[in-house]
Amino acid sequence: MTRRPLLRTGIVAVAAAMLASLTTAAQAADDLPAFYQAPDTLPAGDGTVVRTEPIRYLLDPAGVSDVAYTSKRMLYTSRSRTGERHAVSGSVIVPKAAWKGPGTRPVIGYAVGTQGVGDTCAPSRQFSEGIEYEGLFMAGLLKRGYALAVTDYEGLGTEGAHTYMDRVSQGQAVLDAVRAAQSQDWAGLSSSSPVGIYGYSQGGGAAASAAELAGSYAPELKVKGTVAGAVPADLSVLPGVLDGSLYAEFLWFAVTGLTDSYDIDLQPYLNERGKQFLADASDDCVFDLFNASFKQSKDFTVDGSSLGDLIAREPFRTMIDDQRIGRIKPSAPVLLTHSLLDDIIPYRTGRQLAVDWCARGxxxxxxxxxxxxxxxxILNNATEVYGFLEARLAGKPAPSSCWRL
Structure with missing residues (x-):
């Protein structure tokens, strides 16, 4: 796949997704469909499938894709940051063509980038109800024969708030999605299937966290390598970049998602305008970002403090510090990609992650x-993943940048 067609197609997909989202931005989230409602008692184990159902794609109502892929959404068990077991939704997509590479078909734990915080934003729903903008990049991996295990993350599609940017929750959701996919006979996978991990932006953070946690949380998985792009490894730098920018809503996604995870009440810190803004944003998807664009967070707080000021104080400071990625050595090789011109996650953040991991061997x-x-x-990230994963699956040594950092 060459970069120019990818760029053209990507622009079309993004434009279409923006149009679809903008036409529904004012609608309140509907009640959870029955599929996404967890049973009163969850089955034992992490990454245990509760239920599955076939996926029908909005852009393929005739089911033509069924000729090439078997696609199912799933509800499976995972854990919150505190270890509480809950149900997470996601998808498993498997090519029907036989795997032509060495060994058994690999499965990629695919960590999606920012979708939003409303339940309707969940990728497993967007396939059928909207346009999942990362579908283009998923298609490239599927074309090469990989199976995909795509998590919706905690609270995105299922009951409760989406704990956006919670390092532990996101990493565990990725790993448990792989476990869930491997347990399904119809997927043609098993516990011996080689595993890759992939993600960009929020997905880059989730993929990087999964790479760190795999050795302790899911040591049975045969992780061969991880590709993570634009990793938000240090959230403390983001307010200075995002506040008042086009992407200001992403900052609110992170603060509200994390305060929910840590059971911190944000309401006392907000003025009436801030409380209303937060209520309005609770169902927003990624392309609703214009609702908060160029707005300063200090205009929404009781004392005029910005979100950057708030996270420098307790109880927020510890919460933000807990999300730092780079303190645990990944058990398999990692490829990090990052643009020097990144306007959301500064390049220095990604480079420091590489330095931190290198220092841990x-x-x-x-x-x-x-x-x-x-x-x-994301274009570089999406194209570099192929060569990196193919080399790891073939057992070739992984080149390291540590000597020059």
């Missing part, structure tokens, strides 16, 4: 690019 390759802005950086 990890095998890390940092691939720096100059693609325009954060959106452009």
């Amino acid at each position: 990890a095998n890390v390759r940092l691939s720096t690019n100059t693609s325009p802005l954060h959106v452009g950086g």
Whole structure:
């Protein structure tokens, strides 16, 4: 796949997704469909499937894709940051063509980028009800024969708030999605299937966290490598970049998602305007970001403090510090990609992650690019994943950048 067609198609997909989202932005989230409602008692184990059902794609109402892939959404068990077991939704997509590579078919734990915080934003629902903008990048992996286990993350699609940017919750949701996919006979996978992990932006953070947690949380998984792009490894730098910008709503997604995870009441810190803004944003999806664009967070707080000021104080400071990625050595090689021109997650954040992991003896390759802005950086990430994973699956040594960082 060449970069130019990818760019053209990507622009069309993004534009279509923006149009679809903008036409429904004012609608309140509907009640959870029955499929996404967890039973009173969950089955034992982590990554245990509760139920599955076939996926029908909005852009393929005739089911033509059924010829090439078997696609099912799933509800499976995972754990919150505190270890509480809950149900998480996701998808498993498997090519019907026989795997032509060495060994058994690999499965990729696919960590999606920012979708939003409303239940209707969940990728497993967007396939059928909207346009999942990462479908383009998923298609490239499927074409190469990989199975995909795609998590919706905690609270995105299921009961409760989406704990956006919670390091532990997101990493565990990725790993448990892989476990769930491997347990399904129809998927043609097993516990011996080789595993890759992939993600960009929020997904880059989730993928990087999964790489760190795999050795302790899911040691039975045969993780061969991780590709993570534009990793938000240090959330403390983001208010200075995002507050008052086009992407200001992402900052609110993170603060509200984390305060829910840590059971911190944000309401006393907000003025009436802030409380209303937060209520309005609770069902927003990614392309509703214009609702908060160029707004300053200090205008929504009781004392005029910005979100950057708040997270420098307790109880927020510890909460933000807990999300730091780079303190645990990944058990398999990692490719990090990041654009020098990233306007959402500063390049220095990704480079520091590589430095931190190298200091712990990890095998890390940092691939720096100059693609325009954060959106452009995903193109490098999506194209570099193929060669990296194919080499790892073939058992070739992984080159490291640690010597030059």
